Amino acid sequence: MNPGTDTTEVEDLESFRSRLRSWLKENMPPEDPDHHGPRGASLSDEEELADVQRNRDLQRLLFDGGFAGITYPKEYGGQGLTNAHQQVFNEEIVGYQYPERIQVPTFQPCATVILEFGTHEQKLAHIPAILKGEEIWMQFLSEPSGGSDVAGALTTAVRDGDEWVVNGNKIWTSGAWWSDWALCLARTNWDVPKHRGLTVFMMKIHQPGIEVRRIEMLNGRREFCEEFITDVRIPDSDRIGDVDDGWTVGTRWMFYEKSFNVSYMLTRPAGVDRFGGASGPSLLDLARSSGRLDDPVVRELVGEGHALELVNKAAGRRIGDGISSGAMSSHAAGLVKVLNGTTSTRLSNIKWELAGPSAAAWTDDDKELGEIGTEYLVRQSGHIGGGTTEMSRNTVSERLMGMPRERNADRDIAFRDVPRGPKK
Amino acid sequence: MELRLTSDQELFAESTRKFMEDKCSVTDLRALRDDPDGFVPDVWRQGAELGWTSLLVSEEDGGGSFSGAPVKDAALLAYEFGRQAAAGPFLPANLVGAALSRWGTDEQKAEVLSGLLDGSVVASWAWAEPRPHDRLGEVALTATPADGGYRLSGAKSPVEAGGQSSHLLVTARTPGGLTNFLVPRDSSGVSVTPMKGLDLTRRWARIDFDGVTVPASAVVGEVDGAEPNVEELLQLALVLQSAEVTGAMSRCLEITVEWAFNRYTFGRPLASYQALKHRFADMRSWLEAGEAIADEAADRVQEQSPRAGEYVSAAKAFLGVYGPELAHDCVQMHGGIGTTYELDLHLYLRRVILGNRLYGTVSEHRQRLTNILEQRETTHA
Numbered sequence: 103m104n105p106g107t108d109t110t111e112v113e114d115l116e117s118f119r120s121r122l123r124s125w126l127k128e129n130m131p132p133e134d135p136d137h138h139g140p141r142g143a144s145l146s147d148e149e150e151l152a153d154v155q156r157n158r159d160l161q162r163l164l165f166d167g168g169f170a171g172i173t174y175p176k177e178y179g180g181q182g183l184t185n186a187h188q189q190v191f192n193e194e195i196v197g198y199q200y201p202e203r204i205q206v207p208t209f210q211p212c213a214t215v216i217l218e219f220g221t222h223e224q225k226l227a228h229i230p231a232i233l234k235g236e237e238i239w240m241q242f243l244s245e246p247s248g249g250s251d252v253a254g255a256l257t258t259a260v261r262d263g264d265e266w267v268v269n270g271n272k273i274w275t276s277g278a279w280w281s282d283w284a285l286c287l288a289r290t291n292w293d294v295p296k297h298r299g300l301t302v303f304m305m306k307i308h309q310p311g312i313e314v315r316r317i318e319m320l321n322g323r324r325e326f327c328e329e330f331i332t333d334v335r336i337p338d339s340d341r342i343g344d345v346d347d348g349w350t351v352g353t354r355w356m357f358y359e360k361s362f363n364v365s366y367m368l369t370r371p372a373g374v375d376r377f378g379g380a381s382g383p384s385l386l387d388l389a390r391s392s393g394r395l396d397d398p399v400v401r402e403l404v405g406e407g408h409a410l411e412l413v414n415k416a417a418g419r420r421i422g423d424g425i426s427s428g429a430m431s432s433h434a435a436g437l438v439k440v441l442n443g444t445t446s447t448r449l450s451n452i453k454w455e456l457a458g459p460s461a462a463a464w465t466d467d468d469k470e471l472g473e474i475g476t477e478y479l480v481r482q483s484g485h486i487g488g489g490t491t492e493m494s495r496n497t498v499s500e501r502l503m504g505m506p507r508e509r510n511a512d513r514d515i516a517f518r519d520v521p522r523g524p525k526k
Numbered sequence: 527m528e529l530r531l532t533s534d535q536e537l538f539a540e541s542t543r544k545f546m547e548d549k550c551s552v553t554d555l556r557a558l559r560d561d562p563d564g565f566v567p568d569v570w571r572q573g574a575e576l577g578w579t580s581l582l583v584s585e586e587d588g589g590g591s592f593s594g595a596p597v598k599d600a601a602l603l604a605y606e607f608g609r610q611a612a613a614g615p616f617l618p619a620n621l622v623g624a625a626l627s628r629w630g631t632d633e634q635k636a637e638v639l640s641g642l643l644d645g646s647v648v649a650s651w652a653w654a655e656p657r658p659h660d661r662l663g664e665v666a667l668t669a670t671p672a673d674g675g676y677r678l679s680g681a682k683s684p685v686e687a688g689g690q691s692s693h694l695l696v697t698a699r700t701p702g703g704l705t706n707f708l709v710p711r712d713s714s715g716v717s718v719t720p721m722k723g724l725d726l727t728r729r730w731a732r733i734d735f736d737g738v739t740v741p742a743s744a745v746v747g748e749v750d751g752a753e754p755n756v757e758e759l760l761q762l763a764l765v766l767q768s769a770e771v772t773g774a775m776s777r778c779l780e781i782t783v784e785w786a787f788n789r790y791t792f793g794r795p796l797a798s799y800q801a802l803k804h805r806f807a808d809m810r811s812w813l814e815a816g817e818a819i820a821d822e823a824a825d826r827v828q829e830q831s832p833r834a835g836e837y838v839s840a841a842k843a844f845l846g847v848y849g850p851e852l853a854h855d856c857v858q859m860h861g862g863i864g865t866t867y868e869l870d871l872h873l874y875l876r877r878v879i880l881g882n883r884l885y886g887t888v889s890e891h892r893q894r895l896t897n898i899l900e901q902r903e904t905t906h907a
Contacts, residue, residue, distance in 0.1 A: 386899050398893065405892030408899060409843035412836070413819045417811075420529065420818035429529045440811040498810055499803035503783060506798040 112183060119190045125167050130160075130198040154203060154238070154280045161201040161235030170233040173366050174217070179230035185366035185426065193372040200369055201235065203277070208232055209368035211358030212239035212285050216304075219343045219351050224304070228283070241359070242272040242286035242305065242329065247522070249274075249486075250493045252287065252356065253296050253349060254512070254520070257331060259288040259303065266290075266303065266341070268334045274487075278314050278327035281307055285355070286331075291346050292518040299517055300348030302355070304340040311335075320479040359488055361435040363442070364422025377411045377449055383470055385449075385456065392458040392471055400456060407452040414445040436497035443491035446484025454478045528602070528821055534592040539602055542576055546610040549573075552870050555726055558613055562720070563690050564727040565613040567645075573614060574645030578603060582624035582762065587635055588643050589627060597762065597828040601769035601820070608773025611873040613727035615687035617766055618650035621759055622695050625651065625706065629747035629755060634708050638693050649693040651759060652682035652733055654884070662886035662894065663756075667735060669698035669705055675742050676700070678707065678715075678735040684884070688731030689718050695746060696735070702750035713738050725876045757835060760885060761827045764838035767881045768820035771849045774877035775813050781871055782809075782856040802859065809855055812848040819844050836898045839891040845881065846888035853878040 113121075145153060164170040165179070172188040174180020181187070213232050216225060231237040248254045257270025268288055275284070284305050291299030307314065311334040316324040343351040362368060376384065385407045389395040395404075421438050424430030454461055457474040464472030485491040499505045512520040531539065549569045558564055574580070581600040583589025591599045600620055607616050623642050626635055641647025659666040660683075667680025678698055685694065688711075696707045709716065715738035721730040747755050783806065786797040796802055823837040831837075853875040857864035864871060882888065 384899075386896070386903070401896040402889055402892045404899070405839075405895035406843060408895050409840040409892065412822075412840040413815050413844045416818035416822040417815040420821065421814060424529050427530065434814075436807070437811045437814050440807060441815055444808075444811070492804065495804040495807035496800070498807035499797075503806060503810060505786070505803050505806065506795065508800055 115186055115190055118187055122194050126198055129167055133197050133199055157201040157203040158235035160199055161204050165234045178225050179233045188366040192370055196371050196373050205368040206362050207241050208239040210362040210365050211355050214358045214367050215355045218354055237283050238281040240275040240278045240281045240284040242284040244274045246271055246273050250490050255287050255289055257288045259290050264338050266336045268331050270331050273328040275327045276325045278307055279316055287348055287352055293516045295514055296512050296517045297349040299346055301345050302342040302348045302351045303336050321476045357432050360439050364418050375411050377445055388456045403452050403455055407449050410445050414441055417441050433497055433501035436494040439494035440491055443485040447481055450478055450481040532593045535602055538592045542606045546612050550610050550612040558727045564729040570614045571645035579619045579623055580643050582620050583627040587627045587639055595828050598824050601765050601824040604766040604769035605773035608770035608877055609777045611877050615648045618687045621651045621763055622649040624762055625695055648687050648691045650685050650687050650691040652685045652694045652696045656681050656683040662890040665697055665699050667698045669700050676740050678738040681734045683732035684721055684730035685733050687729055688733050689720050697756055700750050704752040705749050706746040706752045707740055707744045708746050709740055725880050761834050761838045763885045764842055765824045765827050768823055768841040768845050771845045771878050771881035772817045772820045774874040775849055775852050777874045778853045778856040779809055779813055782859050809852045812852050816845050839894045842891040843888055849878040850882050
């Protein structure tokens with residue numbers, strides 16, 4: 103589904119490209135090596151907040167220039183253009199700064215979920231604000247009680263007149279401490295099987311009753327957060343989709359989450375071969391910094407890594423095109439997850455190898471190599487973030503290839519009766 | 527294979543598939559196991575009528591593609607060859623056809639091209655060399671100027687369909703560089719030693735050149751200037767090889783998925799075990815990624831992109847690892863029967879692992895990628 107394709111008159115690609123090109127040249131600041139993106143070089147809190155503001159300003163700049171939300175409907179502040187126009191944008195934005203932090207999860211999955219399931223009023227209230235850089239969104243999805251079993255959410259919303267009272271605990275929101283709104287999956291019925299008692303809400307993050315705690319990761323970063331939600335009241339008008347039908351929304355939500363890197367509902371600058379964008383030293387630079395580039399084994403590793411980056415990119419493009427053209431089922435997004443996970447861990451191993459002993463102990467002179475070691479501590483992130491690779495392997499084998507489903511002990515019984523630990 | 531084909535490509539793939547199922551069935555392939563040529567000449571000629579030998583030859587020279595994108599069409603055909611593990615000198619005929627059409631003289635075209643196109647003649651590119659010169663791109667065979675022509679000395683191996691070819695396109699070292707020569711196989715001083723090989727129907731030969739004299743008119747392209755031509759032929763070979771390997775991979779997986787649904791153990795299908803399902807998911811991801819990079823490499827070669835060499839090596843570096851991984855994992859999923867000659871799976875396993883060895887090893891293409899990255903740095907600097 104592409105909400106942008108329902109327009110009547112569409113500007114042709116070449117005129118769009120030349121208009122965009124001259125606008126970018128005049129208005130957009132060029133790429134700056136100091137901005138390695140949100141997950142780049144560790145920033146102080148102050149620097150990070152400044153960088154978030156830079157992202158908001160860039161988004162506003164795009165909005166004012168008429169280039170925000172290329173594929174988003176005009177009535178909600180978008181440009182009402184096609185995927186092909188977004189692709190042109192992806193190509194032309196190369197070499198310029200762009201609001202990298204606002205792409206995931208704000209545009210996708212949050213804005214895409216609102217566009218698919220929100221009411222006209224809800225879209226009016228939030229989509230233009232998102233396109234102006236005024237609202238940065240997060241996903242209140244995972245909970246400490248269960249990572250992959252998202253539908254097993256314990257966070258509960260109880261109806262009280264025109265409002266809902268929410269209590270619970272969410273986790274793995276990256277950047278919630280500087281974000282504005284969240285999509286929240288909550289349980290609204292404990293007396294039906296787990297998938298049939300969920301509802302999705304929109305929730306302001308910074309309000310009384312929500313405590314945001316930052317989590318320190320193994321690499322020292324503190325981007326992930328955990329939220330404690332206590333008696334937070336939400337108007338019923340901020341409910342997305344029907345009561346207890348949250349899994350219909352949730353299924354699409356997770357599809358969007360898994361397929362952001364093949365989507366045209368956000369910006370992905372073209373021509374960046376490097377896995378995970380252009381941050382940090384290239385494999386070649388890394389081998390050179392560690393003084394090992396003349397070693398044939400190292401040269402082979404550099405080539406292996408580069409091949410994997412090209413392959414991963416080609417696969418993302420193929421599967422993305424396959425899904426959006428209907429040639430592939432949406433479950434093929436699970437393939438992208440599996441490939442991203444295996445590519446990222448292999449690249450992590452290669453970098454670790456290329457960096458030599460300085461990745462274990464380093465001085466200020468070679469902290470670039472030290473950073474490789476620090477990142478190697480969280481090598482598995484690529485297999486965990488956004489749903490584990492094991493879950494995607496289930497999706498691929500069961501949904502895409504039609505193999506029999508795993509037996510679950512939580513089907514067809516009231517959620518309150520589902521075992522949540524060993525029998526005491 | 528491409529997700530979206532033009533209707534002409536669709537028709538071509540479909541007619542080829544039907545023809546192969548009919549004329550290159552598993553029974554036919556098994557019957558060719560001990561055949562010295564490894565293919566039935568009449569079937570090859572019929573294949574040529576379907577377009578198997580003409581795709582990379584220009585229309586002026588009597589060839590032609592279906593979609594206007596000859597490299598893409600040829601890759602599509604290679605994919606079908608892999609899916610059927612089909613017999614026939616597909617790669618040699620198409621590479622020499624491309625070379626003569628691009629750089630051959632009218633005389634050379636008249637001598638070889640029409641026979642290549644109608645399938646009555648086979649010709650092969652003699653590029654790789656035997657030990658100790660068997661590293662990617664090494665050429666030690668010399669062509670020394672003599673009596674207005676050249677004298678060729680050295681050896682080539684493995685030459686696909688070398689024993690079945692009437693002509694060889696020989697890449698030789700001349701005083702100032704590399705030069706390609708079109709050499710009749712029955713020239714005096716050429717000796718052919720048939721080799722044993724992994725594939726049921728592909729035939730290989732070592733060819734020795736013992737002071738073989740050829741006239742100056744045997745030169746294909748420029749004297750001392752064949753290096754870019756060799757790179758072009760290597761790129762074409764890798765595009766076809768990658769497409770063929772992905773075709774064979776897809777067939778391996780297809781056979782094995784079917785097996786997993788039908789084979790019951792402990793009262794349930796293999797496909798119901800999570801330990802196996804996860805491996806199927808991985809295999810499916812390798813196949814999809816392999817097809818993606820094979821298609822992209824074909825695109826880059828088709829459009830003569832400056833990055834074509836990089837993409838074909840990336841395809842090789844990936845498929846050379848994950849092709850054999852997938853094929854052997856398919857054997858594992860079958861258990862004991864998977865290691866027998868009786869099960870058809872090995873027909874495709876052979877095609878997949880063959881692709882891993884020829885036109886450069888995985889290790890060589892990884893290092894080539896690093897060389898390419900370095901060169902790009904210096905040209906940009």
